[in-house]
Amino acid sequence: MTGAVTRISGVRLFPGVEGGRALPMVERGCALVRDGRFLYAGPEDEAPDAQAVETLDGRGMLLMPALANAHAHSAMTLLRGAGAELPLREWLYQVIFPLEKRLDSRAAHAGVALAAMEYLRCGVTAVNDMYMFPEDTAQALGECGLRTLITNACVEFGDGERQLEEALRFYRDYHGSFGGRVRAGISVHAEYTSTPALVRRLVKAAEGLDNVAHVHVSETEREVKECIARHGKSPVRYFHDLGLFGMPAVAAHCLAVDGEDLDLLAKDGVTAALNPVSNLKLGSGVAPVERMLSHGVRLAVGTDGAASNDSLDLFEEMKLTGILPKGVRGDPTLVPPEAVFEAASRGGFAAMGFPETGLVRTGWQADCVLLDLDAPNLACARDFPAALVYAARGENVRLTMAAGRVLYRDGEYLTLDAARAVAGAKEASRRLRLEA
Numbered sequence: 001m002t003g004a005v006t007r008i009s010g011v012r013l014f015p016g017v018e019g020g021r022a023l024p025m026v027e028r029g030c031a032l033v034r035d036g037r038f039l040y041a042g043p044e045d046e047a048p049d050a051q052a053v054e055t056l057d058g059r060g061m062l063l064m065p066a067l068a069n070a071h072a073h074s075a076m077t078l079l080r081g082a083g084a085e086l087p088l089r090e091w092l093y094q095v096i097f098p099l100e101k102r103l104d105s106r107a108a109h110a111g112v113a114l115a116a117m118e119y120l121r122c123g124v125t126a127v128n129d130m131y132m133f134p135e136d137t138a139q140a141l142g143e144c145g146l147r148t149l150i151t152n153a154c155v156e157f158g159d160g161e162r163q164l165e166e167a168l169r170f171y172r173d174y175h176g177s178f179g180g181r182v183r184a185g186i187s188v189h190a191e192y193t194s195t196p197a198l199v200r201r202l203v204k205a206a207e208g209l210d211n212v213a214h215v216h217v218s219e220t221e222r223e224v225k226e227c228i229a230r231h232g233k234s235p236v237r238y239f240h241d242l243g244l245f246g247m248p249a250v251a252a253h254c255l256a257v258d259g260e261d262l263d264l265l266a267k268d269g270v271t272a273a274l275n276p277v278s279n280l281k282l283g284s285g286v287a288p289v290e291r292m293l294s295h296g297v298r299l300a301v302g303t304d305g306a307a308s309n310d311s312l313d314l315f316e317e318m319k320l321t322g323i324l325p326k327g328v329r330g331d332p333t334l335v336p337p338e339a340v341f342e343a344a345s346r347g348g349f350a351a352m353g354f355p356e357t358g359l360v361r362t363g364w365q366a367d368c369v370l371l372d373l374d375a376p377n378l379a380c381a382r383d384f385p386a387a388l389v390y391a392a393r394g395e396n397v398r399l400t401m402a403a404g405r406v407l408y409r410d411g412e413y414l415t416l417d418a419a420r421a422v423a424g425a426k427e428a429s430r431r432l433r434l435e436a
C-alpha cells in the first residue's frame with residue numbers, strides 16, 4: 001500500500017549522529033514522507049518528483065531527528081514536585097509510595113495525557129515508561145500517536161507472583177498494539193524492591209518473549225552498599241548473575257558503578273539511561289558518563305518522573321549530560337555533544353526496540369522535529385549537534401512528527417484535546433488530594 005506524500009521543504013537538515021559522528025548538514029534540505037517513513041531526505045534540488053498532498057514550509061527551521069525519553073514515569077506529572085528536598089530513599093518511602101496508594105486508573109490516564117503534551121512540545125516521540133496502571137499509559141500514549149515501551153515492573157511486597165501474572169497479561173494484551181507503536185515489557189523495579197527468586201521467575205517467564213527489561217540500577221551509593229550487604233555484590237552484578245541482562249535491557253541511572261560494573265553492562269549490551277536532573281535534585285550525584293563511553297556502554301537519556309525532575313524537557317537533560325562530567329572532572333573535552341545527541345535520539349529508540357528510528361534518513365521511520373532557528377537562543381548557532389545539546393530548549397520545537405504523522409505544530413496538539421487533558425489532571429489532583 002502506498003499512501004499520500006507529505007513534503008517538508010526549505011529546511012536546514014541535520015540528519016543526526018551515527019557511531020559518534022555527526023552526519024553532514026544539508027543547507028537546503030527537504031524530506032518526503034510516505035507511509036510513516038522518509039521516502040527521501042536530502043538536498044532539495046535532488047529530491048525525486050512526488051506529488052505531495054501536504055507541504056510543510058520549513059524555512060528558518062532545522063529538520064532534525066526526534067528525541068527518545070529512555071526513562072520516565074509519565075503519570076507522575078500528578079505528583080510534580082512532591083517531597084522536594086528529600087534524598088531518594090526518604091522521598092520514595094515517606095512521600096511518593098503513600099501518595100501513589102491514592103492513585104486510580106482514571107487519574108493515571110489523566111497524568112499520562114498531561115505528560116504527553118510536554119513530550120510532544122519538547123520534540124519527544126518515544127517514551128520508555130515504567131509505572132502502575134500500564135493499560136492506561138498504553139491507551140493515553142498510543143491514542144495520541146507516540147511510541148512507547150511500557151513496563152509493568154514487579155515489586156516484591158509479598159505478592160510478587162500475582163504481580164508477575166499481571167505483567168504477563170499486560171504483555172499479551174498490549175505488546176505490538178497501536179500499529180506496533182506501543183510495546184509492552186515485563187521487569188522488576190529495582191534490586192531493593194525485588195528478591196532473587198522473583199527475578200529468576202521473571203527471567204524464566206520472559207523466555208521466548210520479545211521483551212526489553214527496564215530496571216532502576218545503582219541510582220545511589222547507598223543502594224549499592226545495601227545491595228553488597230544483602231547479596232555480596234553490586235546491583236549490576238546481581239542482575240547479570242540472575243539473568244536479567246541476558247535479555248535486551250535498559251538500566252536507569254547507573255550512577256554508582258565501578259569498572260567491573262561498566263564492563264558487565266558493555267558485555268551484556270545493556271543501555272544505561274542517564275537522568276542527570278533527577279540525580280541532581282535528589283542529591284544522588286553525577287553518573288560517570290565519560291567512563292561509560294570509554295568502556296563502550298550503550299547510552300540513552302531520560303527525564304525520570306516529574307516528581308523528581310520536575311520538568312520533562314529532554315533538551316535540558318542533554319545539556320546536563322554533556323556539561324556535568326566536564327565541570328565535575330575538570331575537563332571540557334569529556335562527553336562530546338555528538339555522544340549526547342546520539343544517546344538522546346537513536347540510542348533511546350534502539351534501546352526501546354524501535355529500529356531504524358532516530359536519523360532523518362531515506363527509508364527510516366519518519367520521527368522528526370522542526371526547530372525554530374530564528375529563536376534568539378539559536379539564531380547565531382554555528383555547530384550541530386553542539387547547539388542542540390547546549391543552546392536549544394523544548395520551547396524551540398515548532399513541529400513534532402512520529403511515524404509520519406504530525407502530532408504537534410505551533411502550539412496545537414493535533415491528536416489530543418489539550419484543554420481536556422489539563423482539566424483532567426487538575427481534577428484528579430483535587431479528587432485524590434494529591435497536593436495535600
Ligand SMILES: [Zn+2]
Nearest residue numbers: 216252304305
Ligand atoms: Zn525512575
